[in-house]
Amino acid sequence: xxxxxxxxxxxxxxxxAVIERLPGLIADHRIDFVAVxxxxxxxxxxxTEEILGRVLxxxxxxxxxxxxxxxxxxxxxxxxxxxxFLRPANFPAGTPGRGAGLYMARNGASxxxxxxxxxxxxxxxxxxxxxxxxxxxxxxxGEQADAVVxxxxxxxTSEKQALAHHLDGRVSxxxxxxxxxxxxxYRVMAGGTACQTDVxxxxxxxxxxxxxxxxxxxxxxxxxxxxxxxxxSGPATISGLAVEVDDGSGLATAVAPLRLxxxxxxxxxxxxx
Ligand SMILES: [Fe+2]
Ligand SMILES: [Fe+2]
Numbered sequence: 089x090x091x092x093x094x095x096x097x098x099x100x101x102x103x104x105a106v107i108e109r110l111p112g113l114i115a116d117h118r119i120d121f122v123a124v125x126x127x128x129x130x131x132x133x134x135x136t137e138e139i140l141g142r143v144l145x146x147x148x149x150x151x152x153x154x155x156x157x158x159x160x161x162x163x164x165x166x167x168x169x170x171x172x173f174l175r176p177a178n179f180p181a182g183t184p185g186r187g188a189g190l191y192m193a194r195n196g197a198s199x200x201x202x203x204x205x206x207x208x209x210x211x212x213x214x215x216x217x218x219x220x221x222x223x224x225x226x227x228x229x230g231e232q233a234d235a236v237v238x239x240x241x242x243x244x245t246s247e248k249q250a251l252a253h254h255l256d257g258r259v260s261x262x263x264x265x266x267x268x269x270x271x272x273x274y275r276v277m278a279g280g281t282a283c284q285t286d287v288x289x290x291x292x293x294x295x296x297x298x299x300x301x302x303x304x305x306x307x308x309x310x311x312x313x314x315x316x317x318x319x320x321s322g323p324a325t326i327s328g329l330a331v332e333v334d335d336g337s338g339l340a341t342a343v344a345p346l347r348l349x350x351x352x353x354x355x356x357x358x359x360x361x
Contacts, residue, residue, distance in 0.1 A: 089197055089235060089335055090360075092122045092346065093263050094328040095270070096154075097129040098291030098298030099319025103139060105326050105349055106290050110146040114194075117360040119330075121193035123201050123237050124148040125265045126173075127156040128289070132299060132319040134159030135173075137166040144172055149191050152203040154241030154266050155210065157185075176205035176241060178219035188223040190233065197234035197335070200227050202259075206242025206266075216240070217254055229258055229338045236338065238262040245271070245285050252283035260333045260340055263287050268297040270327050270345060280339030288327030293351050295320030325350030330357040 092113070097103045106124065113119060124143055129135040134156050135143075143151055150172050157175040158164055167173055167185030177187020188202040202223045204216040220238060229236045236259035242248050248264040255262050257279025264271070270288030277283055291298035296305065299317045306314055325347055332342040344357035 089121070089193065089195055089333040090117065090119045091235065091237060091261060091331040091333055092119050092328055093237060093239070093261065093287055093331070094122070094124040094290055094326065095287035096125045096127055096265055096268055096289045096291070096298070097143070098268070098289050099128065099132050099321070101319060101321055101324040102289060102291035102298065103129045103143065105324035107142050107146045109326060109348065110148065114147045120195040120197065121191070121199050121235070122148050123150045123152060123239065125154065125239055125241070126151040127154040127241070128291070128298060128319075130160050132317060134163055136160050137162060137170065140166070140170060140173055148172075149193065149199070150174060150189060150201040152201065152239040152241070152265070154205055174201060174203040176203050176213070176216075177223055178204050178214040178216045180214070187219065188227070190227055193235070198232065200233035200236045202236070202238045204238070204240055206240060206244060206247045208242065208244035208247045210243050217251065220251070220255065224258060229260070234335070234338050235260040235333045240264050241266045243267065248285045252277060252281065256281045257339070260338055261329070261331050263329055270347070274329060274343050274345060276340045276343055280337065282329070282331045282340035282343040284329050284343070287329050290326045290328070291324050292320035292322040293325050294322050323350045325352040327352070330360060332359055
């Protein structure tokens with residue numbers, strides 16, 4: 089089974105690249121399941137239901153979030169009715185929407201997707217390790233789920249790597265999002281879980297983590313906020329992680345980055361050729 093996870097879509101540049109190229113990628117490489125982090129898809133802040141529909145229409149099977157999930161206020165409403173839209177599972181009780189969902193892949197397999205948010209250098213939230221364990225207990229790999237994808241939206245590399253060890257052998261993939269720059273530590277761990285500390289973003293890398301560099305730079309130089317951040321509008325690099333999952337065990341057998349377009353060098357997983 090072929091899984092693809094795409095990092096945070098940032099603004100028009102990132103979402104347009106993904107909406108235009110994802111259908112061809114799925115068809116050309118026979119990808120069974122696609123999860124996408126969409127927390128920055130609308131002007132860099134949150135996602136609207138219309139954009140969500142276009143990302144799902146391009147072939148995404150689940151759209152995850154993070155600290156920006158509810159920046160567009162209508163997400164508080166559509167989070168309830170859009171079953172393929174996930175927000176972090178460790179948000180407080182009573183938060184609209186869901187933190188995990190079980191979806192059917194194109195090959196007929198059941199894929200559990202869990203979204204959680206870290207706590208180091210981020211908002212005070214419930215324990216993400218316990219929240220993920222609870223979702224896994226309700227839908228274990230090899231029983232109700234044929235594959236499990238965890239999007240851990242976190243700042244600290246230490247917290248993300250600790251979670252990968254915590255989940256090794258119990259999920260197909262644990263992938264970091266939020267920092268918007270891809271790390272080169274992607275691998276299959278000893279227990280069979282694929283991991284990467286951060287998958288990177290789908291956006292214009294000629295920027296400061298997807299935003300036009302001028303205002304972030306100005307704030308470092310002067311420490312006085314001026315304009316709002318706005319997404320950089322140059323050509324986007326699609327940045328993701330491809331995972332081969334064993335149909336029997338649901339564990340990973342191979343993992344490789346995908347990078348297409350923009351200013352980063354292109355990489356297509358060799359096992360897709
Ligand atoms: Fe993000
Ligand atoms: Fe984030």
